[in-house]
Amino acid sequence: MDVSLRNLKLVNVIVKEGSVTKASEKLFLSQPALSHQLKKLEEEIGLKVFNRLNKKLILTEVGQILFDNSEKMLVSMNQLNSELDEIKKGKKKKIRLTTECYTCYHWLPSVIQEFRKSNPAITVQIDIEATKEPLQYLMEGAIDLAIVSTRSHHSSIHFEPLITDEMVAVVSKDNPLCTLEKLNLTDLIHQNLILYDIPEEKNYVLTNILHNNIGLVNSIQKVQLTEAIIELVSANLGISVMAKWSVAPFIHTKNLEIIPFDASLGKRNWSVASLHKISNIEHSFIDEVKKAFLDV
Structure with a gap:
């Protein structure tokens, strides 16, 4: 039995989109093509992935196992691609971050300014759009760090106490x-x-x-x-x-x-969420955040 990453992504997108029709749009496939891939997957592994009930797809026990593992594998692949991209470009020169609180953005610019004094080659990019769902954006590889006051139990996310x-x-x-x-x-x-x-x-x-x-x-x-x-x-x-x-x-x-x-x-309590071990340069930025709150 050989379950490919492509198959895991197929199951993952169907579950998250809620239907084959929406999943086919997300994957840029026709609905028949996606249905064929799903049928082929079930035939190859000899197990049902979804039960079909009133045109709805409901995960079987096997489907749930595939979906749970797809979450971990896709996060790992996103992180791998990101790391390879950094190697290709040289060393990391950008920190992409967001916070779950809109009001945080009035102090972030001054923290970035202080950080850049000792790290002029590093760009800190604030993703304001990610404020709505910081951990989701983190899981998708769109940001490197999320400053949050709520935690997730997802095994792929690392949380480090901040302030x-x-x-x-x-x-x-x-x-x-x-x-x-x-x-x-x-x-x-x-x-x-x-x-x-x-x-x-x-x-x-x-x-x-x-x-x-x-x-x-x-x-x-x-x-x-x-x-x-x-x-x-x-x-x-x-x-x-x-x-x-x-x-x-x-x-x-x-x-x-x-x-x-x-x-x-x-x-x-606030934490810094990441998908990887926080680098030395990211720790330097986190130290600037902590210093900004010492006198508050």
Whole structure:
């Protein structure tokens, strides 16, 4: 029995696209050609890969094994091709990265600037589009590093601890909460909570602070930009919860107070995710990120 990488990719794409029709478009094949390849694979291994139920393809036990292994093999092949490409071009001269948090991008440029002072030949490329799905982009080989606060159990992804930051409540000086030294979740019951307008499952405040219990606040308002959130909070039209370093630039110029949460509720751990052992030059960049947060 000889299962090729081509066969593994075939199964992988069918599963991820959800149908033979969509998979054929992804692989630039006609639907009959792809169906023929799938039938040939099942004949060669003598086992069913998919059960067909009401025009839907459902993985068999064998199919699940093939799909699980395809995830590992395709990641390895992407990494191999990337490494070979670097060798062909000489040595690595570019670090491609993203973060899962849109607001991180206001401090990244200064970190890159400091890094380039001692590493002028290295280009650091920020992929903002990858912010939406950093680990997916990492798995596809589109980036080298992802700065994330959530981890995956995927065996191919390596996570290295980076920093721990603090989520704090941001309130107007005219808000009664501003007299508190520490904040409990019960203190939010009468507040309009202003959050970033991102998918709820990716909103750290909703998932990790409120634990998806929106009944802890009076109402929730979603806004896209940090500056807009700051203006609304400053006008006492609501409160917000964001990283301490994110609100720090506005504290001295706006009508704002920041209040930490009681206990360790606001602590958030960040990691650097990669598909490979982090290189010395990448470690140098990571050290610059850590230094940027020492005084926050």
